[in-house]
Amino acid sequence: xxxxxxxxxxxxxxxxxxxxxxxxxxxxxxxxxxxxxxxxxxxxxxxxxxxxxxxxxxxxxxxxxxxxxxxxxxxxxxxxxxxxxxxxxxxxxxxxxxxxxxxxxxxxxxxxxxxxxxxxxxxxxxxxxxxxxxxxxxxxxxxxxxxxxxxxxxxxxxxxxxxxxxxxxxxxxxxxxxxxxxxxxxxxxxxxxxxxxxxxxxxxxxxxxxxxxxxxxxxxxxxxxxxxxxxxxxxxxxxxxxxxxxxxxxxxxxxxxxxxxxxxxxxxxxxxxxxxxxxxxxxxxxxxxxxxxxxxxxxxxxxxxxxxxxxxxxxxxxxxxxxxxxxxxxxxxxxxxxxxxxxxxxxxxxxxxxxxxxxxxxxxxxxxx
Amino acid sequence: xxxxxxxxxxxxxxxxxxxxxxxxxxxxxxxxxxxxxxxxxxxxxxxxxxxxxxxxxxxxxxxxxxxxxxxxxxxxxxxxxxxxxxxxxxxxxxxxxxxxxxxxxxxxxxxxxxxxxxxxxxxxxxxxxxxxxxxxxxxxxxxxxxxxxxxxxxxxxxxxxxxx
Numbered sequence: 183x184x185x186x187x188x189x190x191x192x193x194x195x196x197x198x199x200x201x202x203x204x205x206x207x208x209x210x211x212x213x214x215x216x217x218x219x220x221x222x223x224x225x226x227x228x229x230x231x232x233x234x235x236x237x238x239x240x241x242x243x244x245x246x247x248x249x250x251x252x253x254x255x256x257x258x259x260x261x262x263x264x265x266x267x268x269x270x271x272x273x274x275x276x277x278x279x280x281x282x283x284x285x286x287x288x289x290x291x292x293x294x295x296x297x298x299x300x301x302x303x304x305x306x307x308x309x310x311x312x313x314x315x316x317x318x319x320x321x322x323x324x325x326x327x328x329x330x331x332x333x334x335x336x337x338x339x340x341x342x343x344x345x346x347x348x349x350x351x352x353x354x355x356x357x358x359x360x361x362x363x364x365x366x367x368x369x370x371x372x373x374x375x376x377x378x379x380x381x382x383x384x385x386x387x388x389x390x391x392x393x394x395x396x397x398x399x400x401x402x403x404x405x406x407x408x409x410x411x412x413x414x415x416x417x418x419x420x421x422x423x424x425x426x427x428x429x430x431x432x433x434x435x436x437x438x439x440x441x442x443x444x445x446x447x448x449x450x451x452x453x454x455x456x457x458x459x460x461x462x463x464x465x466x467x468x469x470x471x472x473x474x475x476x477x478x479x480x481x482x483x484x485x486x487x488x489x490x491x492x493x494x495x496x497x498x499x500x501x502x503x504x505x506x507x508x509x510x511x512x513x514x515x516x517x518x519x520x521x522x523x524x525x526x527x528x529x530x531x532x533x534x535x536x537x538x539x540x541x542x543x544x545x546x547x548x549x550x551x
Numbered sequence: 552x553x554x555x556x557x558x559x560x561x562x563x564x565x566x567x568x569x570x571x572x573x574x575x576x577x578x579x580x581x582x583x584x585x586x587x588x589x590x591x592x593x594x595x596x597x598x599x600x601x602x603x604x605x606x607x608x609x610x611x612x613x614x615x616x617x618x619x620x621x622x623x624x625x626x627x628x629x630x631x632x633x634x635x636x637x638x639x640x641x642x643x644x645x646x647x648x649x650x651x652x653x654x655x656x657x658x659x660x661x662x663x664x665x666x667x668x669x670x671x672x673x674x675x676x677x678x679x680x681x682x683x684x685x686x687x688x689x690x691x692x693x694x695x696x697x698x699x700x701x702x703x704x705x706x707x708x709x710x711x712x713x714x715x
Binding site: 234237238239260296315316317318319320322323326327330333334337338340341342344345348349350360363364367380383384385387388392414415416417419420421423424482 | 554555557558559560561562563564565566568569571572573575576577579580581582583584585586587588590591594
C-alpha cells in the first residue's frame with residue numbers, strides 16, 4: 183500500500199516538473215538559436231559546453247537569455263585573500279567582463295568559473311598570486327539554503343501538528359509526509375538496524391528527505407529549482423562523510439575486532455601478510471566513497487541525458503530549421519520519458535543512500551552472539 | 552573537470568548547513584514526529600486491545616445472559632407445570648364435588664320421588680278404598696235388593712280388590 187502512495191507522489195511530481203522542464207528548456211535555447219541566426223554568425227552550438235555549464239556550480243544564477251541580455255540572479259561573493267575578507271555581489275563582474283576590487287571571474291581556460299586575482303587594470307589573471315579562498319554563496323550553496331529552509335519550515339510545522347493533533351488521524355501536509363516518514367522508520371531504520379534504530383532515525387530521516395527534496399528540486403527548471411545539488415560531488419561527499427563519522431563513532435568493540443581480526447578466516451590470510459585487515463580497512467573507506475559516487479553519478483547522468491536530448495534540437499536546428507522542429511518532437515518525448523525515469527531515480531537514490539547508511543549503522547552496532 | 556573538483560566554499564557551506572539542518576530538525580521536528588507517531592500507534596494498540604477485551608467480556612456476558620435465560624425458562628416451566636397440576640387438581644376436586652353433589656341431589660330427588668310415589672300410592676289406595684266402599688255400598692244396595700246373587704258378587708269383588 184505504501185509503495186502505491188509513493189508512486190502516486192512520484193507521478194504527480196512528474197506532471198508538475200517534467201512538462202515544465204521540457205517547455206522552458208526549449209524556450210531558453212530557442213532564444214539562443216534565434217540570436218545566432220539574427221547575427222548571421224556561424225556560431226557553433228557546443229552541446230557539451232552547454233550541458234556542463236548547466237550541471238556545475240556558478241557564481242550567478244542564470245535563468246535565461248533574451249536576445250543579447252542575460253537574465254541572472256546575482257549571488258553574494260565572499261572571498262578571503264591574503265588575510266582580508268571581501269564581500270560583494272557577483273553582479274559586479276558583469277558576467278566576467280569586469281574586474282572588481284582586483285578580482286575577476288574567469289570565463290575561459292584552466293580557471294574557468296573561478297574567481298582570480300587580476301593584474302592591475304586588466305582582466306588578465308595574475309599568475310604570481312594564489313587563488314583567493316572562495317566562500318561565495320554560489321548557485322549550489324544558495325539551492326542548499328533554499329532546500330534547508332523548506333525542510334525546516336515543513337518538518338517543524340509537521341512536528342507541531344503532531345503535537346496539536348495528538349492521537350488523531352494525520353491531516354494535510356502531515357498525512358502527505360507520514361507514509362514517507364513511516365517508510366524510512368519501518369522499512370529502512372527498523373529493518374536494517376534493529377532495536378537500536380531510534381538513535382539513528384533523526385539522521386536517516388534528515389538525509390532521506392534532504393536527498394529526495396534536492397533530487398526533485400533539481401528536476402524543476404524554474405528558479406530556485408534546477409540547481410544540480412545532489413549531482414554535486416561536494417554535497418554527496420559531505421553526506422557520505424556524515425555517514426562515515428557516525429559509523430566510526432558508533433562502531434562497537436565487535437565491529438572493530440571484525441575489521442582488525444576477522445573471525446572465521448584462515449590464519450594465513452592475516453599472518454604474515456595482513457591481507458584481510460587491509461581489505462577490511464579499505465572497505466571502511468570505500469563504503470562512504472561509493473555512497474558519494476553513486477548519488478553524484480546517478481543525478482548528474484540524469485541531468486546530462488535530459489539536456490542532451492534538448493541539445494539535439496539545436497544541433498539539428500543549426501543544420502536546418504525544419505530538422506530542428508522535426509527532432510524537437512522526438513527530443514521532447516524522450517526528455518519527458520527520461521524525466522519520468524529521473525523521478526523514479528530521485529526516489530530510489532534517496533532510498534538507497536538512506537538504506538545503505540542504515541545497513542552500515544546496523545553492521546557497526548550489531549551484537550554478535 | 553570542475554565536475555569532480557569541488558571548491559572549498561561549497562564543502563564549507565554544505566557541512567555547515569547540513570549540520571545546522573540536522574540540529575534543527577533533530578531538536579524541533581523529528582522528536583515531535585516520532586513521539587506523535589509512537590503515541591498514536593500506542594493508542595491504536597490500546598484501543599484494539601480494549602476492543603478485544605470488550606468483545607471477550609461481551610461473550611461472557613452473553614453466556615451469563617444465556618444461563619440466566621435458561622434458568623428463567625426452567626423456572627417458568629416449573630411454575631407452569633405447578634399451575635397445571637394445581638388446576639388439574641382443582642378441576643378434579645371440583646368435578647368430584649360436583650358429582651357428589653349431583654349424586655346427592657339425584658338421591659334426594661329419588662327419595663322424594665319414592666316418597667311421593669309412596670304417598671300417591673297410599674292416596675290412590677285410600678281413594679280406591681273409598682271408591683270401593685262407595686261401590687260396595689252401591690252394589691250392596693243393589694245386591695241387597697237382588698238377593699243371594701248380589702251377595703256372592705260382593706264377595707267376589709272384595710276378593711279381587713284384596714288381590715290388587
